[in-house]
Amino acid sequence: MQTNEQETAMSHTVTQAPTAPEGYFDDLQARALSPGWAKKTPQMWPAPRPRFVPAVWRYADARAALDAACAFVSPEQAERRNLIMVDPIADNIYPTCRNLVAAYQLVLPGETARSHRHSPNALRLILDAGERTFTIVNGVQIDVAPGDVVLTPSWHWHGHSNFGDEPAFWIDFLDVPLVQNLECMFFEDHPQRNEPVTSHEPDSPMRHKRADLERGAREHGTFDLAAECLKTIGVQSIGLARGSRKEARPRIDNNLYTVMNGRVRFTVEPLGAVELTRGDVIAIPCWHAFAIESLSEQAQLIRVSDEPAMRALGFRDVTLP
Numbered sequence: 001m002q003t004n005e006q007e008t009a010m011s012h013t014v015t016q017a018p019t020a021p022e023g024y025f026d027d028l029q030a031r032a033l034s035p036g037w038a039k040k041t042p043q044m045w046p047a048p049r050p051r052f053v054p055a056v057w058r059y060a061d062a063r064a065a066l067d068a069a070c071a072f073v074s075p076e077q078a079e080r081r082n083l084i085m086v087d088p089i090a091d092n093i094y095p096t097c098r099n100l101v102a103a104y105q106l107v108l109p110g111e112t113a114r115s116h117r118h119s120p121n122a123l124r125l126i127l128d129a130g131e132r133t134f135t136i137v138n139g140v141q142i143d144v145a146p147g148d149v150v151l152t153p154s155w156h157w158h159g160h161s162n163f164g165d166e167p168a169f170w171i172d173f174l175d176v177p178l179v180q181n182l183e184c185m186f187f188e189d190h191p192q193r194n195e196p197v198t199s200h201e202p203d204s205p206m207r208h209k210r211a212d213l214e215r216g217a218r219e220h221g222t223f224d225l226a227a228e229c230l231k232t233i234g235v236q237s238i239g240l241a242r243g244s245r246k247e248a249r250p251r252i253d254n255n256l257y258t259v260m261n262g263r264v265r266f267t268v269e270p271l272g273a274v275e276l277t278r279g280d281v282i283a284i285p286c287w288h289a290f291a292i293e294s295l296s297e298q299a300q301l302i303r304v305s306d307e308p309a310m311r312a313l314g315f316r317d318v319t320l321p
């Protein structure tokens, strides 16, 4: 039988939490180790918690700012004369959403944006351009016109020339933030500055013409156009008749929608309902429910997303109970 003194001594031993030896944590830090049992912030959570927020950019604003930039920025000085759509979250200086970046670009008549290639995949969505505006992809000169989508897959040389007499405005979309996170960035300027043209293909498979995109959207609702060509970026032309409403449940992919025709209303928290017109862009980060409605007879949008990257990595197969 235990004495009272023995019981007191045992309970004292049990309730006193053991402590780390003197200097243990300093020693860990010196060896670049961190105690997983005392993380300052959790590193996993039950469902996606996007850091990026829904945001809208207006073509009219960007176009006016690009026009003003012509007075002091030439393609000689800058790799590209463009305005990046930077998601308005703390400390962000570049991405438009987690894995993608978008930028409005202007090439004036007579200007050439020099050729380069990079590991990021890219595409451009032509908003306004006159005749004789070209993108050169791996030596192939491709005409571009308003409403077209031109693809430049990873490591393809590309440059742009405006030999016409109207300014050319387009939106570039790239997977640069994804490539940066994966740390597989490569970039090279063309040794001849402007890549020599070896052939002229108005119907290049890299070019998706406005008429085809509009027809695909009208007839099928959603028309997938970059499948197989861009491994990380999904591009879809979406058609919406007046009164029709598309509702999307939270998903893991990040989306950038551009209105190409008509007026469209997006509803997404915390923005509420916002109306977009031609050339306007809305970023809808992952795990946001949203709705799209057409306010015009027939609206057309281009959706650019990281869906193929998510699918390839297997994360689209994860489902919650």
Ligand SMILES: [Fe+2]
Residues within 6 Å of the ligand: 116, 118, 122, 158
């Ligand atoms: Fe580029």
